Amino acid sequence: MTDALVSGGTALLPRVEFDAARCKGCGLCIEACPEHIVEFEHVFNQRGVQPAHLVHDGLAQCTACGNCAVVCPDSAVEVENRKKPLKYGRNPLRVGDTHYCPGCDEGTVHELLAEVIDELGIREVTVGVASVGCTVFAYRYIDIDWHQAAHGRATSVAWGIECQHPELRVFTLQGDGDLAGIGIGETIHAAARGDPTVVVFLNNGIYGMTGGQMAPTTLLGQKTTTSPAGRTARLQGSPIVMTEIMAAQAGCSFAVRTSVHDAPAIRRTKKYLRQAFLNQEKNRSLSVVEILSACPSGWKLEPVDAHQYLVKEMFPIYKPGVIKEPPGGMPR
Amino acid sequence: MTAGAEAVVGGRRAGQGGGEAPAAEEVLLKGCEAIAEAAIRSGLDAYFAYPITPQTDIPEYLAERLPPLGKTFTQANSEISAINMVYGAAGTGLRVMTSSSSPGISLKQEGISYIAGAELPCVIVNVMRGGPGLGTVYGSQEDYWQSVKGGGHGGYRMPVLAPATVQECADLTMEVFRLADLYRTPALLCLDGTLGQMWENVRFHEPDHANLPPKTWATTGARGRKPNLINSIIIEPPELEAHNRLLQAKYAQMEQREQRWEEYRAEDADLVIVAFGLTGRIARSAVDTLRSAGRRVGLLRPISLFPFPVSGFRALGARPRRWLVVEMNAGQMVEDVKRTLFDLGRVEPVTFYGRLGGVIPTPDEMVEVAVKDLAAGGAR
Numbered sequence: 001m002t003d004a005l006v007s008g009g010t011a012l013l014p015r016v017e018f019d020a021a022r023c024k025g026c027g028l029c030i031e032a033c034p035e036h037i038v039e040f041e042h043v044f045n046q047r048g049v050q051p052a053h054l055v056h057d058g059l060a061q062c063t064a065c066g067n068c069a070v071v072c073p074d075s076a077v078e079v080e081n082r083k084k085p086l087k088y089g090r091n092p093l094r095v096g097d098t099h100y101c102p103g104c105d106e107g108t109v110h111e112l113l114a115e116v117i118d119e120l121g122i123r124e125v126t127v128g129v130a131s132v133g134c135t136v137f138a139y140r141y142i143d144i145d146w147h148q149a150a151h152g153r154a155t156s157v158a159w160g161i162e163c164q165h166p167e168l169r170v171f172t173l174q175g176d177g178d179l180a181g182i183g184i185g186e187t188i189h190a191a192a193r194g195d196p197t198v199v200v201f202l203n204n205g206i207y208g209m210t211g212g213q214m215a216p217t218t219l220l221g222q223k224t225t226t227s228p229a230g231r232t233a234r235l236q237g238s239p240i241v242m243t244e245i246m247a248a249q250a251g252c253s254f255a256v257r258t259s260v261h262d263a264p265a266i267r268r269t270k271k272y273l274r275q276a277f278l279n280q281e282k283n284r285s286l287s288v289v290e291i292l293s294a295c296p297s298g299w300k301l302e303p304v305d306a307h308q309y310l311v312k313e314m315f316p317i318y319k320p321g322v323i324k325e326p327p328g329g330m331p332r
Numbered sequence: 333m334t335a336g337a338e339a340v341v342g343g344r345r346a347g348q349g350g351g352e353a354p355a356a357e358e359v360l361l362k363g364c365e366a367i368a369e370a371a372i373r374s375g376l377d378a379y380f381a382y383p384i385t386p387q388t389d390i391p392e393y394l395a396e397r398l399p400p401l402g403k404t405f406t407q408a409n410s411e412i413s414a415i416n417m418v419y420g421a422a423g424t425g426l427r428v429m430t431s432s433s434s435p436g437i438s439l440k441q442e443g444i445s446y447i448a449g450a451e452l453p454c455v456i457v458n459v460m461r462g463g464p465g466l467g468t469v470y471g472s473q474e475d476y477w478q479s480v481k482g483g484g485h486g487g488y489r490m491p492v493l494a495p496a497t498v499q500e501c502a503d504l505t506m507e508v509f510r511l512a513d514l515y516r517t518p519a520l521l522c523l524d525g526t527l528g529q530m531w532e533n534v535r536f537h538e539p540d541h542a543n544l545p546p547k548t549w550a551t552t553g554a555r556g557r558k559p560n561l562i563n564s565i566i567i568e569p570p571e572l573e574a575h576n577r578l579l580q581a582k583y584a585q586m587e588q589r590e591q592r593w594e595e596y597r598a599e600d601a602d603l604v605i606v607a608f609g610l611t612g613r614i615a616r617s618a619v620d621t622l623r624s625a626g627r628r629v630g631l632l633r634p635i636s637l638f639p640f641p642v643s644g645f646r647a648l649g650a651r652p653r654r655w656l657v658v659e660m661n662a663g664q665m666v667e668d669v670k671r672t673l674f675d676l677g678r679v680e681p682v683t684f685y686g687r688l689g690g691v692i693p694t695p696d697e698m699v700e701v702a703v704k705d706l707a708a709g710g711a712r
Contacts, residue, residue: 078444124555129420139561145551147423147562150446153416155409156408160420160428163404164377169422186416285466 007188012062015080017089017173018053021312022076025049026103026296026303029068029077032263035061049102052077064151067263073096073107074098091115092145093123105293106134106202107222108260112173112270113200121311126169127160127161131183133175134208152183157191158197171198176217177207179227180242184216187246189226194251195286198276201242201288203318210296216240219313224298240319243290247324254279254287254331255324259315261307287326292318356535363501363528367457367521368433370505372397374539377426377440378404378645380417382436385469386525387459390431411436415443415456423562424453425550427509428607431457433473433525435466436486444518445484448579449564451549453512455505459528462690471525476664478696479522480638487576489583491519491590492637498532498615504635507540511590512546515582516537522637524610524660538585582639586639595643597623599629603706604648606660606669608634611693615658620699629702640668647674654709655682662686681709 018029023045029052030038037058040050056063064081066088075095078089081085094114098107117126119324123144130138132151139146149157154172162170177188179201190197206224214231215222217239221230229240245256254276258269269291276287292314294306322330336620368390371379379398381391391407398405404421408414414430421428432440446653447454459481471644479492491511493504505521505534512519527576551560566572594612598604607615612633634641655673657666658687666684673680685701687693 016498020382125553125555127424127551136565139559139563143554144562145554147420147551147564148421149451150416153419153443156413156416157420157423160378160380160417160422162422163406163417163421164426164550165424170430185409189413193406290478322419 011083014062014082015078016054016059016062016068017078018051019055019076020045020051022074022097022224023047023049023051024074024102025051026073027052028073028103028303028307031304032067032071034067035063037061039069046087052145066318070266072261073100073104075111076260079273087204091118093118094141095139095143098136098141099211100134101297103294103296105204105260106290107268107290108123109173109200109202109269109293110138110272112260112266113173113178114142116270116273116277117142120274122277125167129158129161129170129172131172131174131178135173135178135202136209137187139296152181153177153186154178154183154197155186155199155225159193162196167232169198169277171200171277173200174202175208176201176205176215176242180216180224180240184240184242187242188249191252191286191288192247192248193238194253196280196284196287197224198280199246199286199288201271201289201290202293203242205239205314206295206298206299208295208298212295213249217242217316219322219323222313241318242297244321246286246288251285252288252324253283253285254326256288256322257290257292257318257320259310259320260291261292261310275331279326282328283326290318327331335363338659342478353479356537358529358533361525361528361534362389363495363497363498363532364459365393366498367505368393368397370502370536371429371455371509372401373536374509374541375427376403376429378406378421378428379430380406380408380414380428381430381432381486382408382411382414384433384436385696386461386471386528387431387433387457390457390459390530406431411439412443415440418454419443419447419450419452422447423551425547425552429455429457429673431459433459433461434463434472437475437478441484444490445486445488445564446564446697448484448488449486450562451516452518453516454518454523455508457510458523460522460524460689466688469525469621471527471529471610471692472652473524473611473660473664473686474688475522476637476659476661479520479642480668487597488579489513489586489638490517491586491639492522493520494522494590494609494635494637495527496609496633498517498527498530498534500635501527502534507561509539510541512545513541515586516545517582517696522609525690527610532550538543538646543620551634557582570620571620590636590644591639591643592631593641594631594635595644595647596631598632599654600626600628601630602682602709603654603702604630604632605656605658605698606632606634606665606704608637608665611658611660614693614695615698617695618702619693622702627703627706630705632703637665640672642672642675646670652680653707654680656685656705657682657699658685658690658701660687662688
């Protein structure tokens with residue numbers, strides 16, 4: 001919601017706008033603000049949540065760091081630093097309101113993809129492959145050509161798209177059930193073939209769309225609706241660590257694991273996504289960016305707590321960092 | 333098989349190209365190879381498949397021929413992967429094909445359903461083998477139901493053409509590509525393993541691919557236009573119903589326009605044998621034998637299994653007669669024959685004769701069954 005005091009005012013003060021209608025009330029922006037000047041409003045929006053906004057007189061303390069805009073999974077915050085040409089917020093390619101739950105990291109990844117595609121100037125040659133799972137409606141949220149794939153088959157569809165179209169930049173957006181469960185064969189063979197696909201792998205350790213069942217990547221001890229007593233190695237097997245397996249294939253030239261749990265991680269992930277698309281152009285082989293993602297609804301945790309859980313529980317099993325550097329070093 | 337003086341081919345004749353072109357040279361090829369060569373001549377851009385007997389000659393032929401043409405040949409990690417590569421490539425507007433044999437076709441069904449739902453053109457070849465399960469590598473016609481009733485989930489249909497000769501393998505391959513593009517649909521060429529492995533002389537005609545609609549829906553990058561979307565998920569029931577009504581209207585259009593059959597010595601027949609593919613070809617020999625013995629027996633050979641050639645039955649006129657359906661299965665097409673006769677208001681006896689599990693019925697067997705059937709009907 002635009003507040004006259006907030007958006008106008010002195011020219012050198014930052015411009016900060018919270019879109020109250022888009023806000024799902026996850027509170028990630030409140031957590032991300034280093035100046036503690038973001039809070040929930042007292043009134044409710046039409047979604048039935050109290051949207052975030054700047055505290056009264058908060059603008060004076062705002063450093064225009066952009067964290068609130070960067071961490072918003074719904075791209076509902078815009079920050080403009082008027083002292084430097086710096087702006088944070090929704091990219092024009094990032095369209096519509098998502099069906100994702102409050103605090104879901106997938107919206108953040110959509111924003112990053114839109115920004116990277118836009119900044120690299122490849123919108124007109126990019127085709128996204130949406131898979132089955134929560135990413136099934138990804139085509140609604142980034143303004144490019146999309147092909148919606150069957151469960152697990154995104155990399156096969158991607159190869160079909162690019163096999164006679166070397167000019168196209170094809171990426172897949174796949175969850176862990178899709179990529180590591182039903183589609184593990186397709187995934188590994190795409191890496192072995194060296195398809196020039198950018199695989200964006202959202203690992204939240206759970207089947208989110210179907211309501212929180214155990215995934216191949218569910219952690220030991222993690223409770224899901226189909227491992228109600230917690231996953232055990234003996235009964236349900238151990239989590240699959242996919243990106244290392246993909247990196248082991250000669251046709252995979254770039255593999256990295258990252259997260260979007262806070263503003264620095266999001267900025268890092270954007271860099272990795274950019275590098276993946278650059279690597280796609282340069283090395284014409286497979287790039288994988290695994291993004292550890294929170295599923296607050298499936299994990300039954302508040303969004304902020306879910307990110308803490310992600311760092312504490314997922315990082316030890318799924319270690320973030322570059323797993324395979326492309327030949328010739330990291331793309332710039 | 334050249335249609336004889338007494339043969340009438342109903343509906344649209346496949347791939348005849350008007351006949352102005354100089355006579356093509358005859359070459360000796362297997363059924364599978366003729367399909368592969370005809371696909372190349374139809375402008376095949378990309379082919380994806382997984383090896384399975386008895387259709388592996390198709391991928392082997394294309395593995396050699398496609399790459400030098402700058403086209404894509406990919407041996408996928410599974411039939412499932414192959415059909416999804418087809419899905420992706422068809423989405424960019426390419427001429428695309430996959431082929432397999434019965435168990436592999438079962439694996440492709442989910443993908444075919446997606447392709448039907450998303451309305452993309454592609455060609456699928458099923459060189460049928462005996463089943464169920466792993467069954468046998470010998471040819472059969474046990475996938476008739478799977479081929480014409482949808483196969484995968486969701487109530488879709490697709491054109492299904494069934495060749496009986498290597499020449500028809502070539503002609504109908506070209507035709508099935510045309511139907512796929514014309515109706516924006518997956519289309520199936522369905523033959524049994526024996527025909528796939530059979531050597532015969534074949535002449536390749538120019539494909540008749542004029543006046544096909546432009547592929548403005550292809551996902552080739554949103555340059556100067558709004559984004560395109562290839563998709564089969566339509567969550568809201570009224571919207572999905574509307575989409576399904578459009579699909580059904582398309583199938584009804586195919587039923588109106590695309591029926592194909594061959595009629596052979598059937599006009600005055602007391603008994604008409606109805607058989608498709610290899611069985612239809614064998615039945616033709618049986619008809620000749622029976623005719624030499626003075627028996628008035630003819631053949632109606634469906635070439636399009638979907639749409640079922642109802643018009644072929646209607647064209648035979650009102651003359652009362654008996655019907656003998658012969659298939660290499662336990663009785664699948666016979667259901668469509670009975671339904672067709674019922675719809676035409678005919679209440680004549682329909683006899684079924686089938687061999688199962690890859691066993692091929694001989695002409696003598698068919699003669700014997702026909703004679704018995706004629707006797708049951710009071711004929712001498």
